[in-house]
Amino acid sequence: MKIGELASATATKVETVRYYEKIGLLPPPARTSANYRAYGHDHLARLSFIRRARDLGFTLEAVRELLTLSDDKAQSCDAVDGIARVHLTEIDRKVADLTALRVELDRIIGSCRHGTVADCKIIETLAPRTVPAK
Amino acid sequence: MKIGELASATATKVETVRYYEKIGLLPPPARTSANYRAYGHDHLARLSFIRRARDLGFTLEAVRELLTLSDDKAQSCDAVDGIARVHLTEIDRKVADLTALRVELDRIIGSCRHGTVADCKIIETLAPRTVPAK
DNA sequence: CTTGACCCTGTAGTTGCTACAGGGTGTAGA
DNA sequence: TCTACACCCTGTAGCAACTACAGGGTCAAG
Numbered sequence A, B: 001m002k003i004g005e006l007a008s009a010t011a012t013k014v015e016t017v018r019y020y021e022k023i024g025l026l027p028p029p030a031r032t033s034a035n036y037r038a039y040g041h042d043h044l045a046r047l048s049f050i051r052r053a054r055d056l057g058f059t060l061e062a063v064r065e066l067l068t069l070s071d072d073k074a075q076s077c078d079a080v081d082g083i084a085r086v087h088l089t090e091i092d093r094k095v096a097d098l099t100a101l102r103v104e105l106d107r108i109i110g111s112c113r114h115g116t117v118a119d120c121k122i123i124e125t126l127a128p129r130t131v132p133a134k
Numbered sequence C: 001c002t003t004g005a006c007c008c009t010g011t012a013g014t015t016g017c018t019a020c021a022g023g024g025t026g027t028a029g030a
Numbered sequence D: 001t002c003t004a005c006a007c008c009c010t011g012t013a014g015c016a017a018c019t020a021c022a023g024g025g026t027c028a029a030g
Helices: A003-009 A014-022 A041-055 A060-071 A078-110 A121-126 B003-009 B014-022 B041-055 B060-071 B078-110 B121-126
Strands: none
Touching: A003 A014, A003 A041, A014 A041, A041 A060, A041 B121, A060 A078, A060 B121, A078 A121, A078 B078, A078 B121, A121 B041, A121 B060, A121 B078, B003 B014, B003 B041, B014 B041, B041 B060, B060 B078, B078 B121
């Protein structure tokens, strides 16, 4: 399997596959006589795993940990669970932040009277304590 | 006002202030005889504006546009309103994405039986189509 | 007169890719 | 056989939006 096939099979760009290899997430595959990368099923499985975890918003560092953990089949699953839970907490925090921000932005936009910039409530709200210029 | 004072007055790091100057968001201030940056009220107002917009999640590029618009007091407020509305749409999309992702992650975590990694449902879910290794 | 807190410039690092530049390889059609 | 084209290679630079040095200079207090 050449890099282009692996990439399209996992909805990844070729450059990204090479990038994952460079940072040590994907092991270097065998090479053909023309120095082309030749991938096998294990590479496909590993890259699928990486992509899925990335789609779920895990950082590459978290993916790296998950991969290490998944290689040790006898180990307890709790470390995996822990990483996922930390990630869930982060998502909750982001949603809360964005929602609060959304409320405020909505309020600001609602105050727009479509006049000139001089009377613009949006601009005013953005610069809460403007001291008379100069 | 020295850079450290300006920075702490706006909850900004000194390096970030210099960074804003470098990318042309904050005009270069006068210098003291010792070559220290000397800021005035207009700088404080402008940096407050930038920080507030950043806190609301506007990109630096959007902040740049807002600053340009706010400098032209006679202009219509609609362009400002437009930028804010586009931003609001983006926030809504992010919240929707994160919420969907949260639901799935929650489901995955809920399936954890705290056994060994070999039986880990989280790992399984992450690698949906694993082909027998090697 | 020295210690420490501040200031300066310039460069490199962060995350997770993406986009070249400048080459080599493999195959299908004229 | 030539050649066009899609694919592959390495290496480097770029994106956002900072942050963190390194290696210096300045200034007020004790």
